[in-house]
Amino acid sequence: AGDERIAQIQEQLKSYPNFPKKGILFWDIFSILNKPDYYRLLRDILVEEAKKISPPIECVAGLEARGFLFGPLISLELNVPFVPIRKKGKLPGNLLSVCYSKEYGPDVLEIQEGSIEHGKRVLIIDDLLATGGTMVAGCHLIKKAGANVAACLVVIELEGLKGRDAVPDNVISLIKL
Ligand code: PRP
DSSP, X not given: OOOHHHHHXXXXXXXXXXXXXXXXXXXXXXXXXXXXXXXXXXXXHHHHHHHHSSSOOOEEEEETTGGGGTHHHHHHHHTOOEEEEEETTOSOSSEEEEEEEETTEEEEXXXXXXXXXXXXXXXXXXXXXXXXXXXXXXHHHHHHTTOEEEEEEEEEEOGGGTHHHHOSSOEEEEEEO
């Protein structure tokens, strides 16, 4: 969706050089959330994108941590469950897990067993796609759970890192940097 509303949101985005470590330019999504009019606008656009997916999505899975800021907003509007995908050690109960490498090193992502019904069409959401490592792990977890990835939705895509090429499923991004 290459519309004027997205340009407005992009204008509000702040970035921080050399965070969390030297050489990384950090795009701070909270620079949108601290302005309610822009957060609402961003929510509306994400909901529109989610509604466009056909056949309709049946579940939203959010990637820790900033996927949690958008996933529930979408799931409520579409009246489908929201399910968290979290970093190792944060979720209770029986878990499925996947190892992955992200922008700053190795990690493990987990999902609760039985949290998504088999065969459901899942939308995975996060704030940002960099190398794609996190999103790839998310896709693998959804499939491990016996569900299908309908699409991967991110607010920001760092195109130069070619994360999209690593992700096995359809990636939708609003702002390409
Ligand atoms: C950031 C971002 C994505 C991920 C993207 O999260 O919010 O989840 O990195 O990077 P990738 O495409 O190279 O995998 P981070 O790992 O910093 O974790 P946090 O959200 O818990 O702070």
